[in-house]
Amino acid sequence: MRDQSEPSFLETNEPSSPGKDSALTRRRFIGRSAVAGSAVAATGVLAACGSSSSKSSSSSASSGTTPKVSGSGTSATGKQLQSILGVPKNILAKGPGTFKIAAQLALTGAGSVYGVTQGAGLAYGVQQVAEWTNGKLMFDVKYYDNQSGVPQAEAAAGREAGLSSVPVLVSSYIFGFGAILPFSAQYKMFTPDPGGGAGPIPGPFEGKPYCYGFRSGYPTDCFDGIVKYLTMKQPSKKKYALLQPVIAPPYNDAVEAYTVKLFKQYGVDYVGQVLAPLGATDYTSSIQKLKGLDPDVVLYSSFGTDIAYQAKQAISAGATWISAGVDFQNVLAKLGGSALKGWYLGFDFLNTATPGNDWAKFFINEWKADHKGAEPDYYNAGDYCTAFAVATLIERILGAGGDITDGAQYVKQLDADSTFPHVYGGPGKTGEIVIDTTTHSPSSLEMLLFNPPANGAVSPVTPLATYNIKAADFKLV
Amino acid sequence: MIALASVSGFVQYVIDGLINGSGYGLIGLSFGLIVAVTGRFHFAWATSYAIAGFFSAYIASTTGIPVVPSIIIGLIAGAVFNILAEVFVYRPVAAKAGTQALLAIFVASFGLTIAVPNLVAWIVGGGPAGGENLNWISTAPHSIGGVTFTTLDVVYVVVTWACGIGTWVLLRYSSLGRRIRAVQVNPGMSEAVGINSGNIYIAVFVLSALLGGVAAILTTMRYTGTANMGLTPVFYAFVVAFAAGLGRSPIRIMVVGTAIGIVEGASAQWLNVQWQQVVVFAILLIYLIFKAARVWRPSLFQFTIPGRSGVTTTTEPG
Numbered sequence: 001m002r003d004q005s006e007p008s009f010l011e012t013n014e015p016s017s018p019g020k021d022s023a024l025t026r027r028r029f030i031g032r033s034a035v036a037g038s039a040v041a042a043t044g045v046l047a048a049c050g051s052s053s054s055k056s057s058s059s060s061a062s063s064g065t066t067p068k069v070s071g072s073g074t075s076a077t078g079k080q081l082q083s084i085l086g087v088p089k090n091i092l093a094k095g096p097g098t099f100k101i102a103a104q105l106a107l108t109g110a111g112s113v114y115g116v117t118q119g120a121g122l123a124y125g126v127q128q129v130a131e132w133t134n135g136k137l138m139f140d141v142k143y144y145d146n147q148s149g150v151p152q153a154e155a156a157a158g159r160e161a162g163l164s165s166v167p168v169l170v171s172s173y174i175f176g177f178g179a180i181l182p183f184s185a186q187y188k189m190f191t192p193d194p195g196g197g198a199g200p201i202p203g204p205f206e207g208k209p210y211c212y213g214f215r216s217g218y219p220t221d222c223f224d225g226i227v228k229y230l231t232m233k234q235p236s237k238k239k240y241a242l243l244q245p246v247i248a249p250p251y252n253d254a255v256e257a258y259t260v261k262l263f264k265q266y267g268v269d270y271v272g273q274v275l276a277p278l279g280a281t282d283y284t285s286s287i288q289k290l291k292g293l294d295p296d297v298v299l300y301s302s303f304g305t306d307i308a309y310q311a312k313q314a315i316s317a318g319a320t321w322i323s324a325g326v327d328f329q330n331v332l333a334k335l336g337g338s339a340l341k342g343w344y345l346g347f348d349f350l351n352t353a354t355p356g357n358d359w360a361k362f363f364i365n366e367w368k369a370d371h372k373g374a375e376p377d378y379y380n381a382g383d384y385c386t387a388f389a390v391a392t393l394i395e396r397i398l399g400a401g402g403d404i405t406d407g408a409q410y411v412k413q414l415d416a417d418s419t420f421p422h423v424y425g426g427p428g429k430t431g432e433i434v435i436d437t438t439t440h441s442p443s444s445l446e447m448l449l450f451n452p453p454a455n456g457a458v459s460p461v462t463p464l465a466t467y468n469i470k471a472a473d474f475k476l477v
Numbered sequence: 478m479i480a481l482a483s484v485s486g487f488v489q490y491v492i493d494g495l496i497n498g499s500g501y502g503l504i505g506l507s508f509g510l511i512v513a514v515t516g517r518f519h520f521a522w523a524t525s526y527a528i529a530g531f532f533s534a535y536i537a538s539t540t541g542i543p544v545v546p547s548i549i550i551g552l553i554a555g556a557v558f559n560i561l562a563e564v565f566v567y568r569p570v571a572a573k574a575g576t577q578a579l580l581a582i583f584v585a586s587f588g589l590t591i592a593v594p595n596l597v598a599w600i601v602g603g604g605p606a607g608g609e610n611l612n613w614i615s616t617a618p619h620s621i622g623g624v625t626f627t628t629l630d631v632v633y634v635v636v637t638w639a640c641g642i643g644t645w646v647l648l649r650y651s652s653l654g655r656r657i658r659a660v661q662v663n664p665g666m667s668e669a670v671g672i673n674s675g676n677i678y679i680a681v682f683v684l685s686a687l688l689g690g691v692a693a694i695l696t697t698m699r700y701t702g703t704a705n706m707g708l709t710p711v712f713y714a715f716v717v718a719f720a721a722g723l724g725r726s727p728i729r730i731m732v733v734g735t736a737i738g739i740v741e742g743a744s745a746q747w748l749n750v751q752w753q754q755v756v757v758f759a760i761l762l763i764y765l766i767f768k769a770a771r772v773w774r775p776s777l778f779q780f781t782i783p784g785r786s787g788v789t790t791t792t793e794p795g
Binding site for chain 2: 109110112246274276282284286289291292305312316317318335
């Protein structure tokens with residue numbers, strides 16, 4: 001792919017990678033500024049006219065791109081992928097070429113940074129699937145904007161994707177915090193979610209038709225290894241508290257119930273929880289509430305930038321408890337800086353310093369080469385692997401003589417074999433993710449417990465332990 | 478989860494509320510100034526606020542320009558946005574919309590509020606600018622009697638109140654302030670005596686941007702700056718401005734803002750944190766009900782001061 005001329009952002013409307021975004025050229029700036037100026041001017045004109053003729057839609061769709069591969073033979077990248085993942089014989093024999101799927105991501109709003117990073121991972125997966133299959137499977141992804149979890153936008157994305165008759169909708173935000181669920185079932189769209197997974201397990205989003213979490217159950221699966229480690233290494237710390245973002249009562253209740261049970265299992269005391277606003281910046285009251293609980297350890301199920309603010313304000317408030325969380329990426333690392341010193345973080349994290357298998361090494365090296373040395377993050381990795389999981393299902397459907405435009409066929413093949421290659425885990429050619437066909441969330445996926453560098457960078461982290469779902473295969477590093 | 482906090486815990490909530498409330502006062506003053514003097518419902522105040530807060534940090538972090546010049550550039554950028562909005566959007570809209578100007582301007586302003594932050598995010602990226610880039614004031618904790626605060630918190634209160642008092646002095650004692658008050662009271666008469674109300678409008682938009690910009694930059698220092706960081710504050714500003722009374726003294730607006738902050742902060746003692754914002758809007762609702770009750774029965778809430786026959790006090794703002 002590196003020898004291809006890359007289309008510009010303005011030409012594709014495709015979510016770009018952080019690495020690409022950081023390179024803001026003068027031409028790009030002027031181009032975007034011109035569009036911005038025009039739009040602002042148009043705002044005044046519309047208002048002066050007294051009415052707007054714009055169509056009402058809570059979800060915006062951008063056109064996808066059609067990946068290009070060299071016309072003859074398998075590329076070097078494709079050969080390496082075939083060496084690692086095996087040869088997709090059925091796709092090579094009966095592949096559809098261009099194949100339309102959809103993705104709903106946070107392209108605007110407070111979480112747009114995640115839409116960008118997930119979109120970049122998905123786009124990279126699409127490119128490499130095309131190379132892996134020698135152009136016989138080129139996903140044409142239509143992106144829908146969930147506006148960072150706005151329910152109406154999520155629902156509109158689900159409806160519009162369904163009406164476009166795509167069999168696959170790559171999701172985020174735990175199936176749009178449930179807003180996508182009815183549309184996935186109604187339109188029979190296979191809906192993997194590598195962003196938020198299926199949420200807490202057990203929880204309100206598990207086992208829903210057509211909807212599958214393609215990352216660990218969040219945050220419940222992540223907590224097991226953290227609590228196991230902390231109770232092992234800090235046995236004198238007995239008072240545990242929970243801070244979680246306000247999502248919805250069924251979600252928050254599920255997280256609390258699981259956490260209370262977990263604390264009991266490891267013989268520590270649950271002193272209470274604090275529900276904090278989602279996506280805020282001022283957490284002084286939340287931190288004061290935590291101080292009122294006088295905990296030794298606080299588990300944060302927050303995600304995004306919230307953790308950075310919470311970490312900083314905990315320091316400003318003079319908090320001395322041990323902090324543990326389940327998210328860590330570039331923006332958080334930059335914002336949190338030294339406030340994240342001493343934090344324990346555990347989840348399905350991409351450790352770029354010590355990849356566990358051949359595919360992970362290949363992915364990291366290729367990504368860095370194609371993104372000016374920028375390292376991929378775990379959102380990039382999750383969506384990248386999900387593109388391959390969808391391709392794997394297509395390979396199986398074609399092998400069984402099925403119809404790849406029928407979303408039900410994806411579910412049928414997943415029920416038959418719910419194991420997919422992944423960049424997490426190892427050693428060997430690949431790690432794996434195994435989807436539980438009852439909960440629709442992973443029953444096996446390797447996670448990493450680590451201390452972050454706490455210097456504004458996302459790597460190198462200090463690995464402490466690896467563990468699987470329910471803290472299985474727990475190993476100190 | 479309702480946790481009963483200790484007395485020091487309650488005092489901590491109140492102090493946190495006082496700190497935040499000082500900021501509410503300043504943004505209420507900033508927002509209310511425009512509405513009171515120009516009659517423009519400048520909802521895009523949120524954008525001006527965000528431009529100042531976001532770009533100060535963004536410039537400091539991406540260009541290598543020192544913090545103070547970055548802050549000045551951010552403040553100027555917010556002011557320029559306000560001027561452009563007034564000159565190129567509001568005035569043409571008002572001229573064409575006639576009697577529907579208030580609504581038309583609100584729609585235009587609302588459009589700006591949605592469009593500009595998203596376009597800014599598109600141009601320079603959607604991530605936070607990182608308030609730590611502006612931090613040369615310590616955020617290390619100090620503790621007195623179990624109450625914790627930072628040096629930045631103290632600076633925040635001092636600076637916001639200094640701005641509020643400074644605005645009061647400006648409006649009360651300066652030539653510009655007298656002209657602003659004249660236009661506020663009677664634009665037509667002001668024009669008749671030679672005051673260019675258009676220029677006064679521009680001055681008010683600039684003053685508002687500077688006041689809001691100071692609050693935004695301090696907020697960026699405390700938390701971070703984002704392209705849409707003005708969306709929540711604009712609602713607070715709205716509540717404070719209307720609860721204090723449009724066109725009232727800057728000192729009064731600062732006091733009301735601080736009081737709202739204290740009530741909001743203290744409410745955390747009994748309520749979940751996510752309900753704190755509801756408290757603020759409940760205050761506005763109660764205020765509006767009170768106002769409506771006064772219209773229905775003017776004698777309500779009028780009390781005679783003992784020993785001073787004929788003198789009454791009311792709880793009416795003013």
